[in-house]
Amino acid sequence: MSDVIAADQLRLLIERVERLEGEKQGIADDIKDVFGEAKATGFDVKAMRTIIAMRKLEKHKRDEQQAIVGTYAAALGMQLAFDI
Amino acid sequence: MSDVIAADQLRLLIERVERLEGEKQGIADDIKDVFGEAKATGFDVKAMRTIIAMRKLEKHKRDEQQAIVGTYAAALGMQLAFDI
Amino acid sequence: MSDVIAADQLRLLIERVERLEGEKQGIADDIKDVFGEAKATGFDVKAMRTIIAMRKLEKHKRDEQQAIVGTYAAALGMQLAFDI
Amino acid sequence: MSDVIAADQLRLLIERVERLEGEKQGIADDIKDVFGEAKATGFDVKAMRTIIAMRKLEKHKRDEQQAIVGTYAAALGMQLAFDI
DNA sequence: ACAGAAATAAAAATGC
DNA sequence: GCATTTTTATTTCTGT
Secondary structure: OOHHHHHHHHHHHHHHHHHHHHHHHHHHHHHHHHHHHHHHHOOOHHHHHHHHHHHHHHHOOOOHHHHHHHHHHHHOOOOOOOOO | OOHHHHHHHHHHHHHHHHHHHHHHHHHHHHHHHHHHHHHHHOOOHHHHHHHHHHHHHHHHHHHHHHHHHHHHHHHOOOOOOOOO | OOHHHHHHHHHHHHHHHHHHHHHHHHHHHHHHHHHHHHHHHOOOHHHHHHHHHHHHHHHOOOOHHHHHHHHHHHHOOOOOOOOO | OOHHHHHHHHHHHHHHHHHHHHHHHHHHHHHHHHHHHHHHHOOOHHHHHHHHHHHHHHHHHHHHHHHHHHHHHHHOOOOOOOOO
């Protein structure tokens, strides 16, 4: 592969990453905006984050990771009313 | 605002966040794929990251410069019809 | 208050902070060690962190914060098997 | 290792972490108190933080220097009986 | 697979 | 009280 071709390829790869990172940042900003909007409406952002985390846990309740948490909770005799 | 409306609003806000987080994760995966491709082609990923970081810094500096020039222009009542 | 006295006082305050920060760092290191030990014994550190976070929630289940989470969860019809 | 023993071990590890985190929080509170005291006495807390950060940086640099000197000394087979 | 480093996300604190 | 800035915590990545 000639150096010229390699340089072009590298430039393309870098530009793809940069564009994707730009989009990613844009979405991060959107998320921040949504939370800002929620806050302005009177919702508690921290509680919302907790709910979102819980829903993610529920969604992945078949994960190995969640199974381990369940096992540990059982070992400690914790009453998980929120069934993982 | 009735409780029903608030609950609906809350659900919508949370679902928007969840959808955005999903998209964000998708883009993060795309970025990883690009680096994987680069690596497979024989490029040094770490060096690429360094270049990207440097370009971001430079862009940042350029943006700052633009902001300063813009401020001066505004102070002089100039209409800047083109990008600096 | 003379400058000499003020300087001495300032030095004392700063040294107190520095000593406390040293102790804090020492404890942070101890925590890391405990997790390292847990890992070496075969426990899953991430799951342990989840359990610790849950126990903290339980401990503060009378918090206003938890009440809000409960309210939101109820509004979304979430089944909280883990009673907050 | 039986499950009972593992559960006990897990509980002990978690309780150790929890106790350490409690101590850490206590020290964080102490630090906050010292800054509160300093502020009440008329000192500029932000400036104090800057000084503390600078001293930490300097200590860091000094430690690095010591490490380098120590390395050289070791290379020469010297016994350093005193702090550099 | 693991340790260590870097990046990101979340929480806390200060100042207005 | 809100917004900004700092800290802290978690996650992710990379090299060994």
